[in-house]
Amino acid sequence: MQELAAGIVVIGNEILSGKTVDSNSAFLARELRQLGVTLKCIVVIPDELDVIADTVRAFHQQYDVVFTSGGVGPTHDDITIEGVARALGRRVVVHPMLEAKIREYLVGRTVNAAHMKMAEVPEGAELLVDDALRFPTVKVENIYVLPGIPEILQQKFLALKPRFAAAPYYLKLIYTNETESAIAVHLNATLVLYPELMLGSYPKIGDSEYRVKLTLESKDQDYVERAFTHLLALLPKDTLVKTEG
Amino acid sequence: MQELAAGIVVIGNEILSGKTVDSNSAFLARELRQLGVTLKCIVVIPDELDVIADTVRAFHQQYDVVFTSGGVGPTHDDITIEGVARALGRRVVVHPMLEAKIREYLVGRTVNAAHMKMAEVPEGAELLVDDALRFPTVKVENIYVLPGIPEILQQKFLALKPRFAAAPYYLKLIYTNETESAIAVHLNATLVLYPELMLGSYPKIGDSEYRVKLTLESKDQDYVERAFTHLLALLPKDTLVKTEG
16 A cells, blocks of 8 residues: 655645634644555745745655645735746646636626636646535645635545545554653653654643553554553553553 | 744644644744734644754744744653754753752652653753743743643743734734625735735635635734725725724
8 A cells, every 4th residue: 555745835824923723734634644644744834925836846845745725716815826836837827627617607797807816727737626526626746735714625635535545554542640751761661672663652731531641653553552562561550541542 | 123033843743643733833823923023934843853953953044033842851752852952063961950950849759861851951052940930941042942732832932922022013804795806806906005015815614794804914003004994995885894903
């Protein structure tokens, strides 16, 4: 099964200026993990053409799959298409199928320059059509251009999902009432035997149930099971809260 | 008054793997905006030493102020201090004052290697002490090292706030029931006269009150007032919902 590394580029002054909380990257992070895709980086950048172009170009080169979020629409601050085109050294062109869809959607109304802006794509882009979507998703090279509005981004991503199936991650969880300092030695000992284990240690403040959540993860199910058994045997029994997975 | 550009580096596999939703960058974005500090970039990266070092070095060079979030603590996956040290070509050393604070905090208990890890700083780092904090905040060059736990990050940032006062932003808001496509021409016309205006246009789906929120912003209060008056006169009166600011 394929292995995929992904990056997310969130474009929007409204997030950097604290007016809007980005929920799209968290949604995509959860979805990608479930698919077995490894998300390597999320970046939030302003609506600035050169910054978009440079960031998208770097992500395009570094990761197998890139998602952009935001900056698509009819107004002056929607410059993601132009940024992606510049990242790839392509021109911006009107896509005939998008233009036809927009004219069909607006039938009987005057089509203005703002509407036509939404028919623009980087030259050579593919349109991914899906029955669940009013408008297709723009894809160019390994870049999927998604909108900032969470409802539409989610619809569009769900339609894309089958493309990204990768080998799954296996996750096991341990909750303990010990402190991180007390168990660090056991975590280290487990990593000596299981160096490829993805092992996370997350303290929680003010939780009545547990102090630290440990996450053990691997794409090798047997490996994570053995590491889990090993670590569990090392941890003090009387402070173990529960395990999951 | 000073102008400050800031960057935030969020360090944590738990966010990229969709297990935890990062709330720290949204908190800092809001706080920085209120202070008049311009946040230029947020990036979320994994617990990998080279990635942390490269990212922190780039941010250190590009922005006036850098905040890191996460990766400080006693366990194997807490490698932010080492990453920041490597970014700056510095060694990691035990800070005597931190060691003393930790020993004082643990009085009567055994101090282990995991505890001592929390006394480590990049060589030459400053410790910012504040009465509201149990442990001081590590600062090195223009980099402030903050923890991932939201409650503690917030405490630490609030103690730092007075350092970052900059010239404030002035914000005015217009809510309309027009579509973006219908008002794009008016936004463009306003930007011809007020090219320095920070003008955002944000459609909302399924809101019974309005279709588009417009944000007008500047550090020049008179400028934003004049742009606001100009744009308001261009917009259709019958679809105006309200203004704010």
